[in-house]
Amino acid sequence: MEERVASIGDLADGQMMKVTVGGEDALLARVEGRLYATAARCPHWGGPLPQGLLSGPRLLCPWHKATFDVRDGSLLEPPAMDSVASYAVRVAGDDVYVERPENEGASEGASGADVTSDSRLFAIIGGGAAAAAAAETLRHEGYCGRIVMISPETRVPYDRPNLSKDYMAGEVGPDMLPLRAPDFYAQSGIERVAARVTRLDVHSRRLELTDGDLLEPDAVLVASGAEPRRLPVPGGDLPGVFTLRTPEDADAILAAAGDGRKVVVVGTSFIGMEVAASLARRDLDVTVVGLEAAPFAGTLGETVGRMLQALHEEHGNRFVLGNGVASFSGAGAVSRVVLENGDELEADLVVIGVGVQPVTDFVSGLEADDDGGLAVDDRLRLADGVWAAGDVARYRDAHTGRSVRIEHWRLAEQHGRSAAADMAGHGRPFTGVPFFWTKHFDLSLGHAGVTHAGIEPLVFGDLARRKFTALYAEDDELLAACGTQQNELGAFMELMAADALPPLSDVRDRDAPGLEALLGELTLT
Numbered sequence: 227m228e229e230r231v232a233s234i235g236d237l238a239d240g241q242m243m244k245v246t247v248g249g250e251d252a253l254l255a256r257v258e259g260r261l262y263a264t265a266a267r268c269p270h271w272g273g274p275l276p277q278g279l280l281s282g283p284r285l286l287c288p289w290h291k292a293t294f295d296v297r298d299g300s301l302l303e304p305p306a307m308d309s310v311a312s313y314a315v316r317v318a319g320d321d322v323y324v325e326r327p328e329n330e331g332a333s334e335g336a337s338g339a340d341v342t343s344d345s346r347l348f349a350i351i352g353g354g355a356a357a358a359a360a361a362e363t364l365r366h367e368g369y370c371g372r373i374v375m376i377s378p379e380t381r382v383p384y385d386r387p388n389l390s391k392d393y394m395a396g397e398v399g400p401d402m403l404p405l406r407a408p409d410f411y412a413q414s415g416i417e418r419v420a421a422r423v424t425r426l427d428v429h430s431r432r433l434e435l436t437d438g439d440l441l442e443p444d445a446v447l448v449a450s451g452a453e454p455r456r457l458p459v460p461g462g463d464l465p466g467v468f469t470l471r472t473p474e475d476a477d478a479i480l481a482a483a484g485d486g487r488k489v490v491v492v493g494t495s496f497i498g499m500e501v502a503a504s505l506a507r508r509d510l511d512v513t514v515v516g517l518e519a520a521p522f523a524g525t526l527g528e529t530v531g532r533m534l535q536a537l538h539e540e541h542g543n544r545f546v547l548g549n550g551v552a553s554f555s556g557a558g559a560v561s562r563v564v565l566e567n568g569d570e571l572e573a574d575l576v577v578i579g580v581g582v583q584p585v586t587d588f589v590s591g592l593e594a595d596d597d598g599g600l601a602v603d604d605r606l607r608l609a610d611g612v613w614a615a616g617d618v619a620r621y622r623d624a625h626t627g628r629s630v631r632i633e634h635w636r637l638a639e640q641h642g643r644s645a646a647a648d649m650a651g652h653g654r655p656f657t658g659v660p661f662f663w664t665k666h667f668d669l670s671l672g673h674a675g676v677t678h679a680g681i682e683p684l685v686f687g688d689l690a691r692r693k694f695t696a697l698y699a700e701d702d703e704l705l706a707a708c709g710t711q712q713n714e715l716g717a718f719m720e721l722m723a724a725d726a727l728p729p730l731s732d733v734r735d736r737d738a739p740g741l742e743a744l745l746g747e748l749t750l751t
Contacts, residue, residue, distance in 0.1 A: 228325040234317060237261070242285075242296070244276035247326045251276075252313060254324065255296045257283050263313040263324040264299045268292050270306035279716035279742070285310075286716040289670070290636065291661045303658070304359060304639035307405060346371035348649060349433060349441055351423050352449035353377025354386060355635050356616030358405055359642030360447050360649075361416045367650035371444070373415065376435065378422040379472065382408055387635045389476045390497050390579075391665045394504035396480075403473060423450070428591040428609040445611050445649045448589065448600065449642060452582035452617040452633060457492065461554030466561075467576045470497055479577060483510055487574040490514075490563045492551055494521040496664055498579030499534065503666040505577075506541050513544045513571055515551060515563065524679040526708055530696055533689055534666060541667055546571070582633060584618040595620055599631040604655040606645045613649060615641030623676050624657040625722050626705055630676050634662040659719045672715045675706030675722060684734065687711065695741075699730035707741075717741035 231245035232254060242255035244266060251266035253276045264285070266275055273289035280286075285296040292306035299312035314325040348364060350357045353375060361373050384403040392398045411418055425434040426446065433441040454469035456462055468479050479501075483489065487510055491502045494516030502514050518524060520531035521538075535545055550566045554576060563571040584598035592608065594600055599620035606613050606621060616638035620631040640658040647653045661674045669692055677698040687694035687709070695709035704727045707718040718741050721727045733740060 227328060228314075228316070228323050230321050231263075231324045232322040234261075234320045234322060236322075240280060240282075242276060242280050244274075245324065247313070247324050250326070252324055252326065253285075253296075254315075254322065255280055255285070257296060260297075261315045261317065261322060262296050263315050264294070264296060265311040265313075267310075268306055269308040269310060270304075275310070277713075279713045279720070281716070281720040284720065286713075286720070288712045288716070290663055291672075291674075291716060291719065304643065305355075305636050307359070307362065344369070344371035346444040347441070348373050348445045348447070349443040350375045350447045350449060351377075351426065351433075352447075352451055352616070353379045353381075353383055353418070354449065354451045354616065355383070355638035356449035356451075356642035356645075357447070358383035359639040360449060360615065360646035361411070362414070363643045363646035364650055365414055365416075367647055367652050369650045370415075372417065374417045374419055374441070374443070375411070376419045376421055376423055376433075378420065378436075380420045381473065382406060382411065382418070384473065386471075387663075389473060390470060390500035391504060393473075394470075394476055394480070394501060395507040400473065423588050426589050426591075426612075428589060428612045431611050446613070447642075447645055447649065448586070448608065448612065448614040448618055449616050449638070450585040450588075450618055451638075452584045454497075454578070455581050455583055457551055457578055457580065459551055459553050461556070461560065464554050464556055465559040466556070466574065467554055467578065469578050470501060471582075479575070482575040483508065484574075485509075487511065488513070488572050490571050490573040490576045491579065492516070492563075492576060493579030493581075494518050494523075494531075494545075494547070495525060495579065495581070496662075498577070499538070499666065500664060501577050501579060502538060502543055503541070506538070506543050507667065512542070513546060514538070515546045515549060515565065515571070517548065517550050519548055521545075521547075525677075526673065527682045527696075527698070529682055529685060529689070530671075530708060533692065534669075534671075537666055537669060537692070582617065584631070586618050595631070597631065601629075605648045605653050606641060606656055607648070613645040615645045621656065623660075624655070625659065625725070626676050626703075628676060628678075630660075632660050632676070634660060636661050657723070659722050661715070661719060669710065670712075671708060671710060672712055673706065673708040674715045674719045675704075677706035681705070683708070684730065686733075697730060697733065702729045702731050704728070704730055714741050 227248045229247045237256040245254045253266045268287040273287040278288040285294045293303035299310040301309045316323040383405045421435040421437045489512045491514045520528040522531040552566045553564045555562045600614045601620045617633045637660045644656045663672045683696035683698045685696045695711045695714040698706040
């Protein structure tokens with residue numbers, strides 16, 4: 227199916243536009259004098275790619291920053307797990323034609339492997355984002371030995387970030403959570419074992435499992451993720467006091483969250499605030515309790531945190547800040563939350579979102595950090611033949627030089643892909659730029675880079691109207707950005723990756739950060 231979509235002069239170098247082929251949207255881009263066409267929707271939740279950012283041949287989805295090579299549609303960065311379909315382009319005189327195949331398929335999946343051709347065994351401890359990305363990447367990198375993915379969860383890997391967002395709000399159902407069809411892993415030669423690793427000796431790579439099995443793999447990836455922290459206070463184990471990590475947790479919360487029920491959410495960071503927003507969308511009575519002076523104060527700063535608090539309050543949520551929980555009480559189930567100042571809150575159910583603890587207690591042969599993290603080198607290696615990725619991995623951020631452990635979905639997938647490439651013999655130092663997103667009602671907020679508590683951002687745009695970009699800096703060095711202007715965040719990420727971020731003083735006096743313009747200047751030179 228070929229159709230004329232544009233004139234040759236419609237696009238300058240470095241530009242892209244939405245076109246229509248056969249009644250369906252497509253993307254047309256011009257890079258280094260050549261025209262390329264791809265599908266218009268990101269494989270990860272359908273983000274509109276023509277509204278994204280073109281950085282040289284790199285195409286960034288505006289929603290979650292999945293990144294593709296626009297020249298052939300290949301996947302460069304998650305959270306998408308598939309490439310985007312690429313279409314043939316033909317130029318005749320001034321006319322541009324795009325040919326879209328009748329039965330297009332963008333999924334690259336993990337091709338089936340002849341595991342008899344390679345006697346090695348690679349074990350992946352975990353079943354989340356890092357583990358799933360690593361297993362697929364091993365196949366893409368040509369590894370044809372056995373892959374065993376070990377996790378106590380019996381579900382196939384699923385979209386965990388959505389549990390506190392649209393799933394909790396009732397906007398998507400359970401069928402939308404799995405990352406792949408159930409038979410995908412068997413077809414790809416990826417074995418799934420429903421067990422917990424009780425001991426890993428990092429020097430011998432010997433694994434002991436709860437089912438009594440012993441494994442001695444040729445390579446091991448520790449991607450065991452984290453478990454929610456509970457509050458060590460009286461009544462913390464009462465029925466009706468929940469944490470959120472799995473679909474089963476989400477379903478239990480929703481089963482308890484009937485009409486007119488009073489909900490107390492403990493925690494003012496990602497899980498707590500997203501759950502508060504999602505339950506408010508179900509018209510529940512929600513009160514948020516937190517130690518900080520403003521939500522997200524430790525990650526986004528009080529300025530942005532107060533904006534998010536105001537948004538929640540507009541939708542009816544109440545806040546009790548600067549206060550902790552002393553105890554929970556109730557006859558047979560929670561009914562009251564007692565605060566440290568003596569005040570009490572009625573509660574039909576409580577959701578605790580006060581952070582997570584890395585699952586690393588099974589690792590033997592090296593000492594974990596105080597927070598349970600495992601220190602890795604620049605290729606995410608713990609020891610010879612052993613790697614770590616995701617929530618458990620403490621690594622040196624290549625862009626700030628800081629030692630960090632980051633508990634975010636996209637970074638876990640980046641880690642999984644990078645570690646797997648190194649396991650397969652094709653690796654290089656990890657230099658990915660962290661990015662996460664959070665959703666509150668109709669507001670989607672992104673954050674790129676690495677900052678730390680105590681840094682208040684310089685805000686560009688209109689914070690009151692929630693159309694802004696905030697820049698975080700230390701000693702005039704830009705460390706991170708957050709905001710609602712998603713392509714500004716994409717430009718920040720591309721500039722950081724290229725080690726081309728300007729000092730804060732260069733953008734301080736502008737009406738807007740101008741990062742997209744600066745990125746354009748960089749890619750055209």
